[in-house]
Amino acid sequence: MPDSMALVAPVMGNWLFLTRDPKFGALAEQTVTQQQLMFPLPEDADPAQIAASVNPAMAGWMALRVKAGQVVGKRVLVLGATGAAGTAAVQIAKTMGAAHVAGVGRNPDKLAALSDLGADTTVQLGDTAALAALPPADIVLDFLWGAPSATVMMTLLKARRDHAAKLIWIEIGGAAGPTLSLPAAALRSTGLTLVGSGQGSLTLADYQRELPALFTALTAGKFVTPTTVLSLSQVHDHWQDRGAARLVFQP
Structure with missing residues (x-):
């Protein structure tokens, strides 16, 4: 379908x-x-x-309102920003008062259009240098999961100067795969918090x-x-x- x-x-x-x-x-x-x-x-x-x-x-709205906590003044990264839900999430994050919204996705034409919808920065998925240069995110809305998310996650964590700084990673969709391989140190040695948002975790x-x-x-x-x-x-x-x-x- x-x-x-x-x-x-x-x-x-x-x-x-x-x-x-x-x-x-x-x-x-x-x-x-x-x-x-x-x-x-x-x-x-x-x-x-x-x-x-x-x-x-609803995907981005519920994730930000229920799972993320405070959004005003935060830096939000939307992973999978060129899909329908990701594009909506970019707009929602900006409307809710995020200080900086970064959109990461594959489709270059749709990425370019995000600037008019509230994205402060856009990054082509796979451009790890551009990802590492982004302002450190406070919240990630992940519509991809799978290997692409693992790469982005480790790139962002390694680029952070303050490894203990809190990063709320909200898993929403699995467009790139149902599983993700993650080193234990990513949780043990950083401020990363993994949560999910969707039917079953929302009341x-x-x-x-x-x-x-x-x-x-x-x-x-x-x-x-x-x-x-x-x-x-x-x-x-x-x-x-x-x-x-x-x-x-x-x-």
């Missing part, structure tokens, strides 16, 4: 609901959820825009507390998510589309 489709948090009318069990799906006339997993949208919200934006935005109370503010921000247009709205009758023709825009199918 293409990553550009918003299915995990579908919108129905002026309501958004979360689905904990993927077998219930969202592309259906009816589905199953729980009342406490239903959230009203602002009256002036565009349901299609919310449907396209909420999944990628229902976390979502109930944070999602209304996220919906308000999305409705106000604070975060840009390219969106293409199509009729449900067009799903067969566009199911494999993998363009920059996220697809929203409406009846």
Whole structure:
């Protein structure tokens, strides 16, 4: 299923609901959820825009609000910044008051566009010299994991003058692989803290507390998510589309 489709948090009318069990799906006339997993949208919200934006935005929003602690004045690095969730995270970090936001990713065109979305610095994934020259990060939002994240992690840790300085590394996605090999000294001899953010590590109370503010921000247009709205009758023709825009199918 293409990553550009918003299915995990579908919108129905002026309501958004979360689905904990993927077998219930969202592309259906009816589905199953729980009342406490239903959230009203602002009256002036565009349901299609919310449907396209909420999944990628929710990843960075929840990580920063729940897992990172203080964001204002901090230096945030987004690893995997050229994906939909990473691009949203760059914008969210800046909106939340981060002093410096660095975006690291593969796609050079998308990296260049991040400067207009709040990134203070962008780095091509694999450019270890540029990574080492960055201001020392306080928070890393990692949408990649795997070998690329291990390389970035060790590069950043070795470049730090104060090895005891706190670095919160928040694992959010596994686009580059499900596992990571890390020397024990990376944890024993540095201020690195590894945490995860996602369903399972976030509580229902976390979502109930944070999602209304996220919906308000999305409705106000604070975060840009390219969106293409199509009729449900067009799903067969566009199911494999993998363009920059996220697809929203409406009846």
